[in-house]
Amino acid sequence: MRLELFELLRPICPVCRLAGRPPAVLGLEVIERQRENDVEEGLLRCGEQACRHEFPILDGVPLIVPQLREYVRGWIERIRSREAFSEAVESLLGDCCGAGTSFEDERQRLSSYAWDHWGDQDPQEARDAEAAGDHGQAAPGSVQRLLTSGLEAGLAAASALPAGPAVDMGCAVGRTTFELASQLERPVLGIDLDLSMLRLARQIRDGGEVCYPRRRVGLAYDRRSFSISPQLREASASRIDFWCCDATVLPFAGEQFAIASSLNLLDCVASPISHLREIARCLQRHGCGIVASPYDWSAAATPVEAWLGGHSQRGAGRGSSAQLVRDLLTPGAHPAAVEGLRIVAEPPQGGWQVRLHERAVMQYRSDLLVVEKTT
Ligand SMILES: C[S@@+](CC[C@H](N)C(=O)[O-])C[C@H]1O[C@@H](n2cnc3c(N)ncnc32)[C@H](O)[C@@H]1O
Ligand SMILES: [Zn+2]
Known part of the structure; x- marks a missing residue:
C-alpha cells in the first residue's frame, strides 16, 4: 500500500458506513514490513471508538471490505498461498486437484484475464496465432x-x-x-x-514482468513470462x-x-x-x-x-x-x-x-x- 495514495485518499471505515455512523478515517496502526513508501504488511484501524474494526495489509494489498470475517474465511487458502510454484509442480498439483476446485478456478481466471489484459505484450502470442492459423479473430x-x-x-x-x-x-x-x-x-x-x-x-x-498460467486445454497450462x-x-x-x-x-x-x-x-x-x-x-x-x-x-x-x-x-x-x-x-x-x-x-x-x-x-x-x- 503506497503511502502517497493512502494519504491522498484517506480511506474510511466500510463497517461504519454500513452501520450508518459518520465516516471515520482509517489509521495506519501497525507496520510490520515496509519497503520505501510501500507498506507490505500491517494493520489499518477504524478511528471511531464504537467500532475499532481492523483491516489487514497483505503483501502490499489492503483489504478494506465491510465483511472482513466472511471474506477471510472464503479466501484463506489464497491468502496463505503466496509463493508461486514452479511450472512442473503447479501442473502436478492442478492434476491432483482436478476440475471444479478453487485451485483450478484461480488458474482459469488468471489465464482468462491475464491473456486479455496483457497478451498483446507477449511475443509468443503472435507466434502461436500464426501456428494455429488464427489471424486476429481472437x-x-x-x-x-x-x-x-x-x-x-x-x-x-x-x-x-x-x-x-x-x-x-x-x-x-x-x-x-x-x-x-x-x-x-x-x-x-x-x-x-x-x-x-x-x-x-x-x-x-x-x-x-507478467507471469501467468495460460490454459491450453483441460488441466494443461503453459506458463508465460514476459516483460x-x-x-x-x-x-x-x-x-x-x-x-x-x-x-x-x-x-x-x-x-x-x-x-x-x-x-x-x-x-x-x-x-x-x-x-x-x-x-x-x-x-x-x-x-x-x-x-x-x-x-x-x-x-x-x-x-x-x-x-x-x-x-x-x-x-x-x-x-x-x-x-x-x-x-x-x-x-x-x-x-x-x-x-x-x-x-x-x-x-x-x-x-x-x-x-x-x-x-x-x-x-x-x-x-x-x-x-x-x-x-
Ligand atoms: C468480469 S471481470 C472484469 C475484469 C476487467 N474489468 C475486464 O473487463 O477485463 C469482473 C471483475 O470484478 C471483480 N469484482 C466482482 N465483484 C466485485 C465487487 N463487489 N467489488 C470489486 N470488484 C469486484 C472480479 O473479481 C473481477 O475481477
Ligand atoms: Zn468503523
Missing part, C-alpha cells in the same frame, strides 16, 4: 479497447473535468489501471475483490496502487475521484444499483464515469431480484437491461434513478472477450456508457 486487448473508446468519448464530452485521481473498479489484473495512469497522468487506484488477481497486478507494477513495454511501465507504475475493496461499499468519502471506470463489473456484483450509486457518490462534480457491461446476469453473482433487467419481460422495457440502465442514469426517468448522474455519451458497443482455452473464446457485446456527475 486477439487479446479487448478491455483496453473498451476503456480507450470510453475515455475518448468521456474526455470529449466532459465540460470541465476536475483534477482529482481516478479509480478503476473491478480492475482484475490491472491493465486498465495502467492505461488510465499513462493516459491521464494522474494517480489511479485499481480495486477488486480477487486477491490473486490483485497480487499479479502488483507484481507487474513492481517488476515489469511489459518500458514506456507503459514508466508512464504508470509510480502512480498506481491496487487495493481489495468492494465496489458496492467503497471505503472513501464522497466526491474524491475525477474519473471512475467500471468495465464489465455491473453484472458481477451482488447489488448493481448500489454499485451505480457508489459511482455517483465517489465522483467529483463534473467527474466522469465509464460504465460497460455485457449484462450477462447470473444468480451465482447477483440475486435475480437485484438484476437490472434480464427478467420480467412482460413489463414496459420487456426485460431490456440496456433500457433500464439508461433510465436509471437519466434524471427523472425512473423512480429509482441514480441521483447526480446523467449520460453524456454512448460510444458504439464494444466487443469484449473472455478466453477459456486455446479453442474457445467467449465473445460479448459490452454496452458502453459515459456518465457525468451533475451535482
Whole structure:
C-alpha cells in the first residue's frame, strides 16, 4: 500500500458506513514490513471508538471490505498461498486437484484475464496465432479497447473535468489501471475483490514482468513470462496502487475521484444499483464515469431480484437491461434513478472477450456508457 495514495485518499471505515455512523478515517496502526513508501504488511484501524474494526495489509494489498470475517474465511487458502510454484509442480498439483476446485478456478481466471489484459505484450502470442492459423479473430486487448473508446468519448464530452485521481473498479489484473495512469497522468487506484488477481497486478507494477498460467486445454497450462513495454511501465507504475475493496461499499468519502471506470463489473456484483450509486457518490462534480457491461446476469453473482433487467419481460422495457440502465442514469426517468448522474455519451458497443482455452473464446457485446456527475 503506497503511502502517497493512502494519504491522498484517506480511506474510511466500510463497517461504519454500513452501520450508518459518520465516516471515520482509517489509521495506519501497525507496520510490520515496509519497503520505501510501500507498506507490505500491517494493520489499518477504524478511528471511531464504537467500532475499532481492523483491516489487514497483505503483501502490499489492503483489504478494506465491510465483511472482513466472511471474506477471510472464503479466501484463506489464497491468502496463505503466496509463493508461486514452479511450472512442473503447479501442473502436478492442478492434476491432483482436478476440475471444479478453487485451485483450478484461480488458474482459469488468471489465464482468462491475464491473456486479455496483457497478451498483446507477449511475443509468443503472435507466434502461436500464426501456428494455429488464427489471424486476429481472437486477439487479446479487448478491455483496453473498451476503456480507450470510453475515455475518448468521456474526455470529449466532459465540460470541465476536475483534477482529482481516478479509480478503476473491478480492475482484475490491472491493465486498465495502467492505461488510465499513462493516459491521464494522474494517480489511479485499481480495486477488486480477487486477491490473486490483485497480487499479479502488483507484481507487474513492481517488476515489469507478467507471469501467468495460460490454459491450453483441460488441466494443461503453459506458463508465460514476459516483460511489459518500458514506456507503459514508466508512464504508470509510480502512480498506481491496487487495493481489495468492494465496489458496492467503497471505503472513501464522497466526491474524491475525477474519473471512475467500471468495465464489465455491473453484472458481477451482488447489488448493481448500489454499485451505480457508489459511482455517483465517489465522483467529483463534473467527474466522469465509464460504465460497460455485457449484462450477462447470473444468480451465482447477483440475486435475480437485484438484476437490472434480464427478467420480467412482460413489463414496459420487456426485460431490456440496456433500457433500464439508461433510465436509471437519466434524471427523472425512473423512480429509482441514480441521483447526480446523467449520460453524456454512448460510444458504439464494444466487443469484449473472455478466453477459456486455446479453442474457445467467449465473445460479448459490452454496452458502453459515459456518465457525468451533475451535482
Ligand atoms: C468480469 S471481470 C472484469 C475484469 C476487467 N474489468 C475486464 O473487463 O477485463 C469482473 C471483475 O470484478 C471483480 N469484482 C466482482 N465483484 C466485485 C465487487 N463487489 N467489488 C470489486 N470488484 C469486484 C472480479 O473479481 C473481477 O475481477
Ligand atoms: Zn468503523
